[in-house]
Amino acid sequence: MVKAVIFDIGNVLIEWQPERHYDRIMPRETREAMFAEVDLHGMNDEIDRGAPFRETIYAWAEKYPTWRDAIRRWHDDWIEMAAPEIPHSLRLMKALQAKGMPVFSLTNFGIGSYDYAATHYPFLREFDRDFISGHMGVTKPDPKIYQMVEEATGLSGADLIFTDDRADNIATAHTFGWKTHLFEGPEGWAARLVSEGLLSETEAT
Known part of the structure:
Protein backbone atom coordinates (compact mmCIF):
# COMPACT_ATOMS: atom_id res chain seq x y z
CA MET A 1 0.00 0.00 0.00
CA ALA A 82 12.29 27.85 -14.28
CA ALA A 83 8.76 28.72 -15.35
CA PRO A 84 5.85 28.48 -15.47
CA GLU A 85 4.44 26.20 -12.81
CA ILE A 86 2.24 23.33 -14.01
CA PRO A 87 -1.12 24.07 -12.35
CA HIS A 88 -2.70 20.61 -12.68
CA SER A 89 0.33 18.97 -11.07
CA LEU A 90 0.14 21.43 -8.19
CA ARG A 91 -3.57 20.64 -7.73
CA LEU A 92 -2.70 16.94 -7.53
CA MET A 93 -0.08 17.62 -4.86
CA LYS A 94 -2.57 19.60 -2.78
CA ALA A 95 -5.37 17.08 -3.31
CA LEU A 96 -3.17 14.27 -2.00
CA GLN A 97 -2.18 16.29 1.05
CA ALA A 98 -5.81 17.24 1.68
CA LYS A 99 -6.53 13.51 2.01
CA GLY A 100 -3.70 13.06 4.48
CA MET A 101 -1.29 11.43 2.03
CA PRO A 102 2.29 12.58 2.66
CA VAL A 103 3.90 14.19 -0.40
CA PHE A 104 7.69 14.39 -0.69
CA SER A 105 9.93 16.08 -3.20
CA LEU A 106 12.92 14.32 -4.75
CA THR A 107 14.63 16.81 -6.98
CA ASN A 108 17.95 17.66 -8.58
CA PHE A 109 18.09 21.27 -7.44
CA GLY A 110 20.77 23.50 -5.98
CA ILE A 111 20.71 25.01 -2.51
CA GLY A 112 20.67 28.66 -3.55
CA SER A 113 18.60 28.09 -6.66
CA TYR A 114 15.93 26.23 -4.66
CA ASP A 115 15.78 28.95 -2.02
CA TYR A 116 15.38 31.54 -4.78
CA ALA A 117 12.72 29.51 -6.59
CA ALA A 118 10.78 29.11 -3.34
CA THR A 119 10.40 32.88 -3.06
CA HIS A 120 8.42 32.73 -6.31
CA TYR A 121 6.75 29.34 -5.84
CA PRO A 122 5.60 29.10 -2.19
CA PHE A 123 4.44 25.50 -2.68
CA LEU A 124 8.11 24.46 -2.71
CA ARG A 125 7.99 24.94 1.07
CA GLU A 126 4.83 22.84 1.44
CA PHE A 127 6.11 19.29 0.92
CA ASP A 128 5.85 16.98 3.90
CA ARG A 129 9.50 16.09 3.34
CA ASP A 130 12.08 17.72 1.07
CA PHE A 131 14.80 15.71 -0.63
CA ILE A 132 16.88 18.29 -2.49
CA SER A 133 20.06 17.06 -4.14
CA GLY A 134 22.09 20.18 -3.32
CA HIS A 135 21.63 19.51 0.39
CA MET A 136 22.20 15.77 -0.04
CA GLY A 137 25.39 16.05 -2.09
CA VAL A 138 24.20 13.52 -4.64
CA THR A 139 21.88 13.68 -7.65
CA LYS A 140 19.44 11.35 -9.37
CA PRO A 141 19.85 8.77 -10.81
CA ASP A 142 22.64 7.79 -8.39
CA PRO A 143 21.21 4.94 -6.27
CA LYS A 144 22.57 6.61 -3.13
CA ILE A 145 19.94 9.37 -3.20
CA TYR A 146 17.10 6.82 -3.28
CA GLN A 147 18.70 4.92 -0.42
CA MET A 148 18.91 8.18 1.55
CA VAL A 149 15.17 8.75 1.04
CA GLU A 150 14.38 5.28 2.35
CA GLU A 151 16.67 5.68 5.36
CA ALA A 152 15.21 9.09 6.24
CA THR A 153 11.57 8.07 5.91
CA GLY A 154 11.59 4.45 6.99
CA LEU A 155 9.61 3.69 3.83
CA SER A 156 10.68 1.43 0.99
CA GLY A 157 9.52 -0.50 -2.05
CA ALA A 158 5.81 -0.29 -2.79
CA ASP A 159 5.32 2.10 0.16
CA LEU A 160 6.39 4.78 -2.31
CA ILE A 161 5.15 5.97 -5.68
CA PHE A 162 7.44 8.35 -7.57
CA THR A 163 6.95 10.44 -10.68
CA ASP A 164 9.78 11.98 -12.70
CA ASP A 165 10.11 13.17 -16.29
CA ARG A 166 13.41 11.37 -16.89
CA ALA A 167 13.45 7.67 -17.69
CA ASP A 168 16.88 7.15 -16.08
CA ASN A 169 15.64 8.53 -12.76
CA ILE A 170 12.58 6.31 -12.92
CA ALA A 171 14.68 3.26 -13.80
CA THR A 172 16.79 3.55 -10.65
CA ALA A 173 13.72 4.03 -8.46
CA HIS A 174 12.29 0.89 -10.04
CA THR A 175 15.33 -1.12 -8.92
CA PHE A 176 14.41 -0.20 -5.33
CA GLY A 177 10.94 -1.61 -5.86
CA TRP A 178 9.25 1.78 -5.79
CA LYS A 179 6.10 2.23 -7.80
CA THR A 180 6.97 4.62 -10.61
CA HIS A 181 5.36 6.81 -13.24
CA LEU A 182 7.22 8.44 -16.11
CA PHE A 183 5.76 11.95 -16.20
CA GLU A 184 4.71 13.01 -19.67
CA GLY A 185 1.98 15.40 -18.56
CA PRO A 186 -0.27 15.93 -15.54
CA GLU A 187 -3.21 14.10 -17.10
CA GLY A 188 -1.33 10.81 -17.18
CA TRP A 189 -0.11 11.30 -13.63
CA ALA A 190 -3.63 12.10 -12.48
CA ALA A 191 -4.92 8.91 -14.09
CA ARG A 192 -2.20 6.89 -12.36
CA LEU A 193 -3.09 8.35 -8.96
CA VAL A 194 -6.72 7.44 -9.56
CA SER A 195 -5.80 3.91 -10.63
CA GLU A 196 -3.76 3.51 -7.43
CA GLY A 197 -6.84 4.51 -5.41
CA LEU A 198 -5.13 7.60 -4.04
CA LEU A 199 -7.52 10.13 -5.57
CA SER A 200 -11.00 10.02 -7.03
CA GLU A 201 -11.66 11.16 -10.58
CA THR A 202 -13.09 14.42 -9.20
CA GLU A 203 -10.15 15.02 -6.87
CA ALA A 204 -7.68 14.41 -9.73
CA THR A 205 -9.07 17.06 -12.07
Missing part, protein backbone atom coordinates in the same frame (compact mmCIF):
# COMPACT_ATOMS: atom_id res chain seq x y z
CA VAL A 2 1.28 3.43 -0.92
CA LYS A 3 2.26 5.44 2.16
CA ALA A 4 3.83 8.48 0.44
CA VAL A 5 3.88 10.08 -2.99
CA ILE A 6 7.12 11.54 -4.34
CA PHE A 7 7.22 14.30 -6.93
CA ASP A 8 10.15 15.43 -9.01
CA ILE A 9 9.94 19.21 -9.54
CA GLY A 10 11.53 20.19 -12.87
CA ASN A 11 9.09 19.47 -15.73
CA VAL A 12 6.67 17.93 -13.23
CA LEU A 13 5.62 20.88 -11.06
CA ILE A 14 7.59 23.65 -12.79
CA GLU A 15 8.58 23.71 -16.44
CA TRP A 16 12.36 23.60 -16.89
CA GLN A 17 13.44 24.40 -20.45
CA PRO A 18 16.56 26.60 -20.40
CA GLU A 19 16.99 26.40 -24.17
CA ARG A 20 13.50 27.81 -24.63
CA HIS A 21 14.34 30.80 -22.45
CA TYR A 22 17.55 31.54 -24.33
CA ASP A 23 15.67 31.26 -27.62
CA ARG A 24 13.56 34.18 -26.39
CA ILE A 25 16.55 36.41 -25.76
CA MET A 26 18.90 35.52 -28.64
CA PRO A 27 18.66 34.03 -32.13
CA ARG A 28 18.26 30.27 -32.00
CA GLU A 29 21.43 29.69 -34.02
CA THR A 30 23.39 31.75 -31.49
CA ARG A 31 21.90 29.81 -28.61
CA GLU A 32 22.74 26.51 -30.28
CA ALA A 33 26.33 27.65 -30.76
CA MET A 34 26.62 28.62 -27.09
CA PHE A 35 25.17 25.34 -25.82
CA ALA A 36 27.48 23.44 -28.17
CA GLU A 37 30.54 25.25 -26.80
CA VAL A 38 29.57 25.53 -23.13
CA ASP A 39 28.26 22.59 -21.11
CA LEU A 40 25.64 24.64 -19.31
CA HIS A 41 23.75 21.59 -18.12
CA GLY A 42 27.02 20.25 -16.71
CA MET A 43 27.46 23.57 -14.91
CA ASN A 44 23.97 23.20 -13.49
CA ASP A 45 24.79 19.63 -12.38
CA GLU A 46 27.54 21.09 -10.17
CA ILE A 47 24.98 23.38 -8.54
CA ASP A 48 22.58 20.47 -8.10
CA ARG A 49 25.32 18.61 -6.21
CA GLY A 50 25.71 21.53 -3.81
CA ALA A 51 28.03 24.05 -5.46
CA PRO A 52 27.16 27.70 -4.74
CA PHE A 53 24.53 29.08 -7.13
CA ARG A 54 25.71 32.51 -8.21
CA GLU A 55 29.42 31.92 -7.70
CA THR A 56 29.47 28.78 -9.86
CA ILE A 57 27.63 30.39 -12.76
CA TYR A 58 29.65 33.58 -12.67
CA ALA A 59 32.90 31.59 -12.54
CA TRP A 60 31.84 29.62 -15.62
CA ALA A 61 30.97 32.90 -17.34
CA GLU A 62 34.52 34.15 -16.84
CA LYS A 63 35.88 31.02 -18.55
CA TYR A 64 33.97 31.85 -21.73
CA PRO A 65 34.37 35.60 -22.40
CA THR A 66 32.42 35.38 -25.66
CA TRP A 67 29.37 34.14 -23.79
CA ARG A 68 30.01 35.85 -20.45
CA ASP A 69 26.85 37.95 -20.23
CA ALA A 70 24.62 35.19 -21.59
CA ILE A 71 25.96 32.60 -19.12
CA ARG A 72 25.38 34.98 -16.22
CA ARG A 73 21.73 35.10 -17.20
CA TRP A 74 21.45 31.44 -16.12
CA HIS A 75 21.55 32.97 -12.65
CA ASP A 76 20.03 36.38 -13.27
CA ASP A 77 17.03 35.07 -15.25
CA TRP A 78 16.54 31.97 -13.11
CA ILE A 79 12.85 32.52 -12.36
CA GLU A 80 12.08 33.22 -16.01
CA MET A 81 13.92 30.03 -16.95
